[in-house]
Amino acid sequence: MVLCALRQQVLRCSSHCRTWARLPQRQRSGCVYSSIHGFNQDEIKEKLQAFHGGSIDLLKQDSGIAVLTINNPSRMNAFSGSMMVDLEERVSQLENWPEGKGLIVQGAAETFCSGSDLNAVRAISNQQDGMKMCMFMQNSLTRLLRLPLISVALVEGRALGGGAELTTACDFRLMAAGSVIQFVHKHMGLVPGWGGAARLVHLVGSQNALKLLGGAVKVDPELGVNIGLVDGVLEGHQKAGGAAPLLQQAENWLSRYTKGPAPVIQAVKKVVLSGRELPLSEALRTEKDIFGTVWGAPANLEALASKSKHK
Numbered sequence: 001m002v003l004c005a006l007r008q009q010v011l012r013c014s015s016h017c018r019t020w021a022r023l024p025q026r027q028r029s030g031c032v033y034s035s036i037h038g039f040n041q042d043e044i045k046e047k048l049q050a051f052h053g054g055s056i057d058l059l060k061q062d063s064g065i066a067v068l069t070i071n072n073p074s075r076m077n078a079f080s081g082s083m084m085v086d087l088e089e090r091v092s093q094l095e096n097w098p099e100g101k102g103l104i105v106q107g108a109a110e111t112f113c114s115g116s117d118l119n120a121v122r123a124i125s126n127q128q129d130g131m132k133m134c135m136f137m138q139n140s141l142t143r144l145l146r147l148p149l150i151s152v153a154l155v156e157g158r159a160l161g162g163g164a165e166l167t168t169a170c171d172f173r174l175m176a177a178g179s180v181i182q183f184v185h186k187h188m189g190l191v192p193g194w195g196g197a198a199r200l201v202h203l204v205g206s207q208n209a210l211k212l213l214g215g216a217v218k219v220d221p222e223l224g225v226n227i228g229l230v231d232g233v234l235e236g237h238q239k240a241g242g243a244a245p246l247l248q249q250a251e252n253w254l255s256r257y258t259k260g261p262a263p264v265i266q267a268v269k270k271v272v273l274s275g276r277e278l279p280l281s282e283a284l285r286t287e288k289d290i291f292g293t294v295w296g297a298p299a300n301l302e303a304l305a306s307k308s309k310h311k
């Protein structure tokens with residue numbers, strides 16, 4: 001059932017969507033939890049909305065690259081409850097963006113994100129609310145990672161706790177010199193709950209994940225690159241003379257992977273996603289279906305007509 005839902009998710013936006021359209025909304029959106037897991041999204045949304053402050057801002061650009069900004073500078077971009085709700089809404093908007101190809105996730109005011117807002121955490125520290133918040137954020141971050149866009153987290157300053165988990169919900173991570181990713185959960189008497197541990201194991205292997213979580217290790221750009229968590233290091237601070245602004249550097253880095261028509265770039269992400277998440281036979285069938293959406297499509301016919309050479 002879950003695999004079937006994921007398979008439908010990676011096929012989304014194709015012309016083969018008749019089965020897709022018949023699926024309930026939560027399955028269509030690639031969520032991990034729905035009502036069959038006792039999860040009531042509207043209930044937790046209402047509760048989270050009470051803890052306001054900050055925003056999650058989305059800028060969709062003509063280039064097909066969107067910028068998602070975690071914006072709560074007075075709390076080092078910590079996630080308030082209303083920002084958690086905002087994030088879910090922004091992810092929905094990105095799921096419905098046919099022209100989209102790439103996504104950069106950044107923090108406002110020269111730092112990435114200091115995790116969940118400790119004021120909200122204190123207010124919902126009971127077991128039930130904690131579980132509901134955990135399921136809500138896992139759903140949103142899983143949907144973020146499953147977007148048919150190539151995504152990159154631009155880490156400047158600190159990515160702590162839930163902020164570190166957020167970086168793992170992107171396809172790539174870029175770090176500015178002097179920045180830090182740190183899974184500080186152990187120091188808070190916690191483990192990751194937004195899906196960050198599961199994704200971290202996939203990214204760096206269980207040995208490294210155990211070291212990062214067990215030691216609450218401060219990952220600088222050099223360590224990040226060495227263990228495969230980080231895909232590139234950007235020059236200097238946004239204000240440093242000489243180097244291009246970090247966002248511009250990140251866009252340049254990402255544009256090498258997003259060059260080309262949106263349906264092709266989205267198909268690239270979808271075949272990788274199915275290979276990453278599905279068992280081989282299921283992944284192969286999904287790849288065949290995705291292949292069917294680009295075969296004989298305008299970009300393919302144009303390339304054939306131009307007799308292109310790949311020298």
Ligand SMILES: CCC(=O)SCCNC(=O)CCNC(=O)[C@H](O)C(C)(C)COP(=O)(O)OP(=O)(O)OC[C@H]1O[C@@H](n2cnc3c(N)ncnc32)[C@H](O)[C@@H]1OP(=O)(O)O
Nearest residue numbers: 074075076078114115116117118119160161162163184188
């Ligand atoms: C999912 C699980 C989780 O995410 S648990 C949360 C994990 N995060 C944390 O514990 C971060 C705690 N904060 C810190 O360690 C420091 O504030 C860091 C981020 C290192 C910044 O230190 P520093 O540069 O000295 O600034 P500061 O401490 O004065 O902070 C500025 C204002 O921001 C606030 N702030 C920061 N982080 C949070 C947070 N997670 N939740 C709520 N507020 C946060 C600080 O309280 C401070 O506010 P104020 O100026 O004192 O009103």
